[in-house]
Amino acid sequence: xxxxxxxxxxxxxxxxxxxxxxxxxxxxxxxxxxxxxxxxxxxxxxxxxxxxxxxxxxxxxxxxxxxxxxxxxxxxxxxxxxxxxxxxxxxxxxxxxxxxxxxxxxxxxxxxxxxxxxxxxxxxxxxxxxxxxxxxxxxxxxxxxxxxxxxxxxxxxxxxxxxxxxxxxxxxxxxxxxxxxxxxxxxxxxxxxxxxxxxxxxxxxxxxxxxxxxxxxxxxxxxxxxxxxxxxxxxxxxxxxxxxxxxxxxxxxxxxxxxxxxxxxxxxxxxxxxxxx
Numbered sequence: 001x002x003x004x005x006x007x008x009x010x011x012x013x014x015x016x017x018x019x020x021x022x023x024x025x026x027x028x029x030x031x032x033x034x035x036x037x038x039x040x041x042x043x044x045x046x047x048x049x050x051x052x053x054x055x056x057x058x059x060x061x062x063x064x065x066x067x068x069x070x071x072x073x074x075x076x077x078x079x080x081x082x083x084x085x086x087x088x089x090x091x092x093x094x095x096x097x098x099x100x101x102x103x104x105x106x107x108x109x110x111x112x113x114x115x116x117x118x119x120x121x122x123x124x125x126x127x128x129x130x131x132x133x134x135x136x137x138x139x140x141x142x143x144x145x146x147x148x149x150x151x152x153x154x155x156x157x158x159x160x161x162x163x164x165x166x167x168x169x170x171x172x173x174x175x176x177x178x179x180x181x182x183x184x185x186x187x188x189x190x191x192x193x194x195x196x197x198x199x200x201x202x203x204x205x206x207x208x209x210x211x212x213x214x215x216x217x218x219x220x221x222x223x224x225x226x227x228x229x230x231x232x233x234x235x236x237x238x239x240x241x242x243x244x245x246x247x248x249x250x251x252x253x254x255x256x257x258x259x260x261x262x263x264x265x266x267x268x269x270x271x272x273x274x275x276x277x
Contacts, residue, residue, distance in 0.1 A: 205271020
């Protein structure tokens with residue numbers, strides 16, 4: 001993927017899926033634009049305090065890390081649910097790196113937003129989750145489509161969730177939004193495929209990050225959840241371990257590659273075999 005320009009949203013967390021994807025694509029030869037609404041991402045309500053190392057400055061630190069490894073990289077902050085911010089983000093990619101070849105829609109609303117039983121979730125919170133996860137993904141894809149069509153080549157990968165296929169207790173907003181993210185990729189596959197642009201989704205299952213711990217703490221009311229507690233509570237998939245952000249990054253890198261040119265409109269489940277279709 002040398003000389004391809006990749007834009008990845010939701011990269012502010014040091015241990016997050018977005019940062020792992022950026023690192024993998026950079027190692028594959030891409031120039032990177034890493035994005036988040038704030039430099040270090042939005043802290044979830046139950047996120048562990050020590051999730052990031054001291055001195056971590058979010059997308060700024062990530063760009064420095066990628067640059068030290070020899071990659072061309074830059075960062076930009078913005079709200080993907082804002083049409084104005086999305087235009088600015090995509091314009092930055094073109095001005096700083098000359099094009100936009102790969103878009104990874106990874107950014108998502110904080111897990112605690114809109115969380116709860118269907119009778120207790122506030123409609124405003126539901127709307128905000130949908131605005132970030134679905135509208136934001138739509139706006140980013142919409143802004144990238146014309147560039148990729150003009151180039152006659154492009155890759156769009158939406159980071160969804162198994163919750164978008166099978167639902168998730170106490171997560172009406174999250175599950176509905178991730179179903180929408182899957183549907184967007186399937187629809188874009190039909191619209192953009194004839195122009196050389198493929199669109200797919202990855203559906204992570206149990207991936208251990210600070211956001212996973214935050215979600216578990218929110219569900220259980222536990223203030224001291226750790227990785228091992230979450231693993232035991234959520235069960236171990238058939239492969240015998242929980243997933244890592246790097247597992248998701250490997251799948252995204254494949255879907256973004258030249259070799260995946262005949263894979264379009266698909267939903268690749270990354271969960272160690274827990275959910276089988």
